[in-house]
Amino acid sequence: MFPKEYDVIVVGAGHAGSEAAAAAANMGSKTLLVTMNLQTIAQMSCNPAMGGIAKGQIVREIDALGGYSGIVSDKTAIQFKMLNKSKGPAMWSPRVQSDRMRFAETWRIMLEQTPNLDFYQEMISGIIVQNGRIKGVRTSLGLEIKAKSVVLTNGTFLNGLIHIGDKQFGGGRAGEKASTGITQDLINLGFEAGRMKTGTPPRVDGRSLDFSKMIEQPGDDVPEKFSFSDETAPLKNQRSCHMSYTSLDVHDILREGFDRSPMFNGAIKSIGPRYCPSIEDKINRFADKDRHQLFVEPEGWDTVEYYINGFSTSLPEDIQFKALRQVAGFENVKFFRPGYAIEYDYFPPTQLKHTLETKLVPGLYFAGQINGTTGYEEAASQGLMAGINAHLKVHEKEPFILQRNEAYIGVLIDDLITKGTEEPYRMFTSRAEYRTLLRQDNADFRLTPKAFEIGLASEQRMRKMEKKKEKASAFVQFFKETSAAPEEINPIFLARESALVDQSDKMFKFFSRPEVTMEDMKKIPSVKKYIEENGLDTEMIEQAEIQVKYSGYIDKEKNNADKLNRLEGLKIPASFDYSKLKSLSFEAREKLTKIKPATVSQASRISGVSPNDVSVLLVYMGR
Known part of the structure; x- marks a missing residue:
């Protein structure tokens, strides 16, 4: 049934597994992706969205490295928002609302079109280790599949246990069974294991909601996109999300179920994500709050199913239903399914190298929630890095490691390996000490040359990046070398209530004022002419503006990063x-x-x- 030996076997086809398999196969490794269900490849188990604060930067980095997440997100987006636009560019974070069904379908189609990649559907119940090295995997039917390296991306499936009120049943996700066997094999090899928890909210029928009682949350007027490639285009049409609020009445009803809550009666002993608490945890921890936001998110273009972001819960289903009916717009709500919590095994990531290879078993890699992280984006980035490094190791090449000053992915992995985590780890911009360097807009400048060097990013990607960098740099130089007269710049300063000038000076100096924007500078004839004659697109113009306005901060962080690298x-x-x-x-x-x-x-x-x-x-x- 199988070749004599694969270069890389990837176990699990969630976001981590899909990126790992794509990376290894695209770099030339004979790869096998094994999953318990081929119909749920890259399934969005929780919210139907990609990106967000710091997570959007990670998706841009995955894309710049040659991964698939950015392209799939663009192709299946139903709304785009650039978050934190009111703050500096280091904080800007892209986010898309996704069509859940099309997201998984597009991932599968792209994987099936990837050369060197085979698929197999069955549970992997164990790993094969001989003389201290990985040799392959064992299936639940007793088949042994040989490989030079194995990447485990088991998500929430390792001994998964689902909780709804006082009911418990095994499962890795609603409607899917848990995976058994691997945890015990790893413990027998000397690995330390632990348990974590995550949760998900109810899904409801949009036809039963009254959106007129909610606050509309539209996408950006001029939407952008995730991928730096030419394979995708910005959205022309978008679907709105909506926002409502809980109330004291809602909180009182929820408290009625606390005695049957697995969170409070001791049934759940593991730790959940600090920054995405359940609704019962919110009203317990923040008892002084009269209300909490709920984001009502459509699951796709054509479906009536909605995801209630902010109402993650493991309370009994009757309490969930009764409480949600007290929320404005939800008076007649119909459930598609209740929310639930899930406990699963993870392995403290201090047991890994920076390549995500385990220290105990050469050739064995862990990526995603098995390492204690939460979030599609965190998982996908680990999968990408594990797939890259599994390929490089098999082909006896130097490992690929990103430093903290090179990528959010570098911060994520370094945090996991160096500090470990006892609660589900989520990325934030505050975790990155060099976030002015690690912006979403320059991910291609930072990472595409590295990916091209190891054979993952295409030459077309490389040339596109070089053109963008060259034109943006030339535009910055134009501002440094070209002067503007008082009669050109003072009308702009007057409109912006900025101090006027009485003599000409370089435009770089004028443009550096915080209140002056690129739209202002375009009013100067020589600037407008330069843009037109040199065919500058939106990305190039934005890049030049950031480099002018934040040059001092960027130089300072580069100096700090250089000091760090000396210790590295x-x-x-x-x-x-x-x-x-x-x-x-x-x-x-x-x-x-x-x-x-x-x-x-x-x-x-x-x-x-x-x-x-x-x-x-x-x-x-x-x-």
């Missing part, structure tokens, strides 16, 4: 014996021995390792 260059041997350094604190010795950081910089980010401990390391290494 100080490698620590894997066999280093920290017990020899008596000047290290006991906690530092313990943490460093367990995590085995690859560099002094990584060691400095481990919780419990103080600046004094880092100094001891530097002295020992002759620095």
